Amino acid sequence: MSFLTYLINGLSLGSIYAIIALGYTMVYGIAKMLNFAHGDFIMVGCYIIFSVSAALSGNSVVGIIVAIVLCTLLGVTTEFVAYRPLRGAASPLAVLITAIGVSYLLENIALLIYGADIKSFSSVIKWEGFSFADGQLKIQGVTIVTIVVSVVILTVLQLFINKTKQGQAMLAASEDKGAAALMGINVNKTIALTFAIGSALAAVAGALLCSAYPSLSPYTGAMPGIKAFVAAVLGGIGSIPGAMIGGLVLGIVEILSKTYISSQLSDAIVFGILVVVLLVRPTGILGKKVQEKV
Amino acid sequence: MNKITKNNLITYGIVIAAYIILEALMLTGNLSSHLKGLLVPMTYYAVIAVALNLCVGILGELSIGHCGFMCIGAFSSAFFSKAMENTLPTVPRFIIAFIIGIGVAALFGFLIGIPVLRLKGDYLAIVTLAFGEIIKNVINSFYIGIDSKGMHFTMKSAMDLEMEADGNVIVNGAMGITGTPHNANFTIGIVVLLISLFVVQNLINSRDGRAIMAIRDNYIAAEATGVNVTGYKMMAFTISAAIAGAAGVLFSHNITTLTASSQYFGYNASIMILVYVVLGGIGNIRGSVIAACVLYLLPELLRGLNTYRMLIYSIILIVMMIVNWSPGIIAWREKTFGKSGLLGLFGRKKEVA
Numbered sequence: 001m002s003f004l005t006y007l008i009n010g011l012s013l014g015s016i017y018a019i020i021a022l023g024y025t026m027v028y029g030i031a032k033m034l035n036f037a038h039g040d041f042i043m044v045g046c047y048i049i050f051s052v053s054a055a056l057s058g059n060s061v062v063g064i065i066v067a068i069v070l071c072t073l074l075g076v077t078t079e080f081v082a083y084r085p086l087r088g089a090a091s092p093l094a095v096l097i098t099a100i101g102v103s104y105l106l107e108n109i110a111l112l113i114y115g116a117d118i119k120s121f122s123s124v125i126k127w128e129g130f131s132f133a134d135g136q137l138k139i140q141g142v143t144i145v146t147i148v149v150s151v152v153i154l155t156v157l158q159l160f161i162n163k164t165k166q167g168q169a170m171l172a173a174s175e176d177k178g179a180a181a182l183m184g185i186n187v188n189k190t191i192a193l194t195f196a197i198g199s200a201l202a203a204v205a206g207a208l209l210c211s212a213y214p215s216l217s218p219y220t221g222a223m224p225g226i227k228a229f230v231a232a233v234l235g236g237i238g239s240i241p242g243a244m245i246g247g248l249v250l251g252i253v254e255i256l257s258k259t260y261i262s263s264q265l266s267d268a269i270v271f272g273i274l275v276v277v278l279l280v281r282p283t284g285i286l287g288k289k290v291q292e293k294v
Numbered sequence: 295m296n297k298i299t300k301n302n303l304i305t306y307g308i309v310i311a312a313y314i315i316l317e318a319l320m321l322t323g324n325l326s327s328h329l330k331g332l333l334v335p336m337t338y339y340a341v342i343a344v345a346l347n348l349c350v351g352i353l354g355e356l357s358i359g360h361c362g363f364m365c366i367g368a369f370s371s372a373f374f375s376k377a378m379e380n381t382l383p384t385v386p387r388f389i390i391a392f393i394i395g396i397g398v399a400a401l402f403g404f405l406i407g408i409p410v411l412r413l414k415g416d417y418l419a420i421v422t423l424a425f426g427e428i429i430k431n432v433i434n435s436f437y438i439g440i441d442s443k444g445m446h447f448t449m450k451s452a453m454d455l456e457m458e459a460d461g462n463v464i465v466n467g468a469m470g471i472t473g474t475p476h477n478a479n480f481t482i483g484i485v486v487l488l489i490s491l492f493v494v495q496n497l498i499n500s501r502d503g504r505a506i507m508a509i510r511d512n513y514i515a516a517e518a519t520g521v522n523v524t525g526y527k528m529m530a531f532t533i534s535a536a537i538a539g540a541a542g543v544l545f546s547h548n549i550t551t552l553t554a555s556s557q558y559f560g561y562n563a564s565i566m567i568l569v570y571v572v573l574g575g576i577g578n579i580r581g582s583v584i585a586a587c588v589l590y591l592l593p594e595l596l597r598g599l600n601t602y603r604m605l606i607y608s609i610i611l612i613v614m615m616i617v618n619w620s621p622g623i624i625a626w627r628e629k630t631f632g633k634s635g636l637l638g639l640f641g642r643k644k645e646v647a
Binding site for chain 1: 449622
């Protein structure tokens with residue numbers, strides 16, 4: 001029974017990783033950059049929900065909506081101010097270092113506004129959940145909501161990418177930006193839209209993450225962000241179903257290794273997966289192999 | 295004397311001049327005890343900045359796990375010093391501690407380099423970050439003790455070492471190593487800095503260094519010209535790790551309680567070093583030393599600045615990258631100031647492509 005509980009907890013954590021990984025993988029697939037600050041968008045989203053809920057005496061629905069809107073704005077602004085000028089820079093390191101800078105900037109702004117102490121975040125999901133087999137197996141409401149939300153997001157995104165004009169434009173821009181521009185696609189707008197979607201997802205992930213693990217600090221988003229990147233790589237970067245699979249696998253591995261091996265070593269195991277994947281199958285589970293051109 | 299030698303000598307000159315000035319201030323009693331305590335950290339941050347610049351600026355690969363190598367150097371040397379504290383006299387012990395710290399860090403640099411250097415760019419960065427975290431986590435769960443029967447090792451807890459009564463727990467899991475002898479001082483730190491500068495600057499201006507920079511600028515072209523890409527990447531990465539290990543030895547022999555904490559060895563610390571390297575000029579070794587010293591000392595001395603320090607650094611980091619690298623701004627600069635005019639504040643000597 002306890003194994004089943006851990007498995008479900010793993011699925012829940014994995015679903016959160018999956019939602020974050022979706023943002024990573026879309027941005028990476030189209031803008032070909034690792035948005036190091038993605039994890040910090042989550043943290044920003046959490047703080048917005050925290051503040052708005054506190055101001056409205058516990059109304060978290062408004063908080064979530066405000067967080068999604070502001071995070072979307074933040075993502076688009078960051079892209080416009082910090083990343084767009086560096087598109088086509090001579091060194092690929094330039095934009096990566098800038099992204100690290102943005103990540104640091106967000107963490108330190110949060111540190112100045114809210115301080116370093118850990119805030120306790122009241123869950124946005126009030127539902128208690130189910131209890132099976134005389135309370136031996138409990139599934140919390142937040143777990144169920146997390147899994148459902150991630151499945152819905154995955155489905156909607158898949159439909160959006162494959163069925164709409166904008167989604168097709170994203171696919172085209174990720175294949176070849178020059179050719180896409182020649183076909184009349186506004187590449188800059190498409191990349192901005194990708195950032196908008198990714199950041200909105202980060203806000204959703206933030207709400208779910210802080211509901212499941214209710215402690216909030218300026219560094220809340222950093223680790224989950226990096227782990228979600230591991231998930232995106234594991235599933236195959238650029239692939240939306242891949243991000244989902246990668247996230248779930250990673251969440252389950254993390255919870256199980258925390259329980260059965262050592263909580264101290266669980267991060268090491270998760271990162272070990274990244275190393276193994278990149279050695280054995282660098283394209284990930286569902287990724288495509290891209291031949292390097294001179 | 296050619297230009298390269300002259301340039302190298304200027305770098306050594308700056309370091310030695312700074313040493314003489316600070317030492318003179320110390321002897322005449324003009325240095326507060328607070329500032330004195332900052333001198334050794336300043337040297338090891340300069341050393342690791344040099345190491346990271348070799349990796350980022352010369353090899354052209356971003357490593358955000360360099361503090362992991364520092365961690366390895368710190369723990370392996372501190373373990374040796376602690377274990378041999380009563381067996382060996384100070385001078386040979388500290389020298390061997392350096393050899394061990396550097397050697398073990400280089401070994402791990404080599405081992406980690408095998409998988410890591412098959413990757414490029416973003417992937418490489420994130421995997422070095424992953425390794426940095428793995429190193430920290432694994433060291434945090436080590437328990438090693440020594441008693442009359444020899445060495446005991448476990449990953450469970452200090453009780454599980456099952457030692458004799460005379461046993462001595464040396465590495466105590468997350469509590470780390472306590473009571474490493476304080477052998478590091480400012481002079482030794484400066485000597486280590488000078489040696490690492492000597493190694494790196496001579497490497498850059500050697501045949502091997504040119505091969506490494508050729509790989510950085512265009513690895514396909516370098517490979518086609520017959521440069522052993524993997525071999526040279528490995529060489530630069532291992533040397534970089536070894537120097538980071540030397541910084542770790544200084545670190546561990548200057549601190550009473552050595553723990554593998556995020557504060558010193560997490561990726562935030564690694565990014566701090568990256569800030570030094572970027573602000574000093576990527577590929578500019580002298581710049582890294584100056585930036586590391588100035589950026590380390592400034593916020594420590596100006597207490598008011600400390601709160602805003604990281605905020606300011608992150609903004610400078612973003613602005614520097616955009617000003618120096620944005621194709622649009624580069625074109626505008628060339629149009630307005632001519633091709634050579636208005637480099638960044640510290641001026642990059644070598645372009646990274």
